[in-house]
Structures are given as C-alpha cells and as structure tokens.
Amino acid sequence: MNVSTTTLLAALDKYLDAASISDYCPNGLQVQGRPQIKRLVTGVTASQALIDAAIEQQADAILVHHGYFWKGENPCIVGMKHRRIKSLIQHDINLLAYHLPLDIHPEVGNNALLGKLLGLNVTGPLEANNPRSVGLIGELDTPMTSQEFAQLIEQKLARTPLVIDCEKPIRTVAWCTGGAQGYIEHAIAAGVDAFITGEISEHSTHSALENDLSYFSAGHHATERYGVQALGEWIAERFGIEHQFIDCPNPV
Ligand SMILES: [Zn+2]
Structure with missing residues (x-):
C-alpha cells in the first residue's frame, strides 16, 4: 500500500x-x-x-x-x-x-503518552488558564517515595533521571516533555509534589528545593520518543503503509 x-x-x-x-x-x-x-x-x-x-x-x-x-x-x-x-x-x-502539535495532542502527544507510561492520571493542564497548555498535571493512584518514582522513570524510559530530591511522598505530579525547565514556575503555582521534564538548569535546583518540589530531569530525547512513534503507528494503520521508528540514541 x-x-x-x-x-x-x-x-x-x-x-x-x-x-x-x-x-x-x-x-x-x-x-x-x-x-x-x-x-x-x-x-x-x-x-x-x-x-x-x-x-x-x-x-x-x-x-x-x-x-x-x-x-x-x-x-x-x-x-x-x-x-x-x-x-x-x-x-x-x-x-x-x-x-508543538505533537506535544499537545490528547492521544498521540508526547505529554499524554508520558503520563500514560508513568501511570499518571491527568487532572488538568500545567498552565492553569491555557487551553493549549503543553504540559499536564496528574496524580498517581498510590503515593511513592522519590526513590521509587525515580526507579519507575528509569524502568519506563530506560534512562536514569537526575533527581533534585525534596524527600517527600509523591502523589501529585506536573510534567512537560522536552526542554521545559522554565515551566517549573507553573508546577510551583500548581502546588504539586513533583515536576518531570527533559532537561534541567543550574537555577532549577534552587527553585525546586526552595519550593519543596522534587524535580526529575528525565532526558529531552527520552521524554519525547513516544508521540512520533504513536503517530507513525496511527499512519500505518490508517493508510496501510510500512512504518519503522528509529531511535538514534541521545543522552540529553
Ligand atoms: Zn523537544
């Protein structure tokens, strides 16, 4: 086909x-x-x-x-x-x-799929008043320690996250795939226990610790592998063409 x-x-x-x-x-x-x-x-x-x-x-x-x-x-x-x-x-x-269309999409978006992969139930957008918020907010069925949550990320993304650990149980989580360290402000405003994104900056450490928010930097590449794969599968199914996802490794 x-x-x-x-x-x-x-x-x-x-x-x-x-x-x-x-x-x-x-x-x-x-x-x-x-x-x-x-x-x-x-x-x-x-x-x-x-x-x-x-x-x-x-x-x-x-x-x-x-x-x-x-x-x-x-x-x-x-x-x-x-x-x-x-x-x-x-x-x-x-x-x-x-x-961005592939970050935001509710079915094949990077953010929707990262949440699904980590077992997070979406409760709303990361940017409170933006209907096109890229990031999301959600919660875990059962609270986890930050070590358990880091292990979950490592297991699901095949990548060890860099953790700024506030050593408190994690139930509510904000996340935004890719290089969204600037969105920590929205996570702080939302009052969640943890924030996951792909990258981290020097000042992110202080923002996280001083606002009692555990930060998981899980890889820009690693957090954005899922949308394009799902879209490729959607295309293959819809049009009957061959599809192959090729993961060119990137440690960032
Ligand atoms: Zn990106």
Whole structure:
C-alpha cells in the first residue's frame, strides 16, 4: 500500500489540528520528496544519523518531532543543515515535522503518552488558564517515595533521571516533555509534589528545593520518543503503509 504525500499531510494537519497552534518552526512538509509514500521512518530528531538510517531502509518519508527552520536560527542552507537537506533531496525523501502539535495532542502527544507510561492520571493542564497548555498535571493512584518514582522513570524510559530530591511522598505530579525547565514556575503555582521534564538548569535546583518540589530531569530525547512513534503507528494503520521508528540514541 502507499499514500500520496498530499493525502498524508492533509490527514496529519487535520488530526493534529496543526493550523491552530502557533509554533517556533513550520509544521508539516519541511522538505519535499517523492509524491507517493510506501515506507515511513519516524524518529525524534531529523539528524544526519536518522536520515542515513532512513536512506538505508529505503524510506520515502521521515516524520520527526524536531525538524528544521527554527525561529531565530540562521536561515541559510549551509554546513550541517546543507548536508542534511542535500541527503534528503538526493534520495527524494520527504521530511515531515510536527513540533508543538505533537506535544499537545490528547492521544498521540508526547505529554499524554508520558503520563500514560508513568501511570499518571491527568487532572488538568500545567498552565492553569491555557487551553493549549503543553504540559499536564496528574496524580498517581498510590503515593511513592522519590526513590521509587525515580526507579519507575528509569524502568519506563530506560534512562536514569537526575533527581533534585525534596524527600517527600509523591502523589501529585506536573510534567512537560522536552526542554521545559522554565515551566517549573507553573508546577510551583500548581502546588504539586513533583515536576518531570527533559532537561534541567543550574537555577532549577534552587527553585525546586526552595519550593519543596522534587524535580526529575528525565532526558529531552527520552521524554519525547513516544508521540512520533504513536503517530507513525496511527499512519500505518490508517493508510496501510510500512512504518519503522528509529531511535538514534541521545543522552540529553
Ligand atoms: Zn523537544
């Protein structure tokens, strides 16, 4: 089975409600390739390693969470960006990227899926008055110690989190996948026991300790593996095309 790039894009834009979400990069088709897609590769980031793996798999399209053309970056196609785009164009591979739409989506969003993976029952948005809040708030069925919660994260994400431990039982949790250390302010405002995100800054330690909030930095890559995989499966099921998720390891 195959699907036209145009049909696939229309279905994705609709399912992810991409047009209604303002973002730091263009969502959808970022680099055009062949008009028909039979084999899809998904990955977290459109790195050279992912492109090379997709070429080896003879993929017609790559779908990622982190694509190109970020706001504020040098828009010129030179250096690393040139090598990546040249590889795509030489092999006629489409590059599709969805950033915030793939963080926010209630079914295939990174945040919804991270919550599900960790057994967190969603109780609301992380940003209290934002219906398009990227992060979420939820609770565990049974409270855990911070050590138990760290073990759960390690077991589910195959990555040891960096923990700023306030040594109190964890029942309510705020989370936001990726590099959302700035969102700790929302977690503090919500009064939860713990905050999970992908990255951490020097000042996050003090904010966490001084606000009695345990902080789990679980990896930007590790927390954002799940949305694009689920979306790839959704596409494969809907259009009957081949899908393979390729996890190019990243310790950050
Ligand atoms: Zn990210």
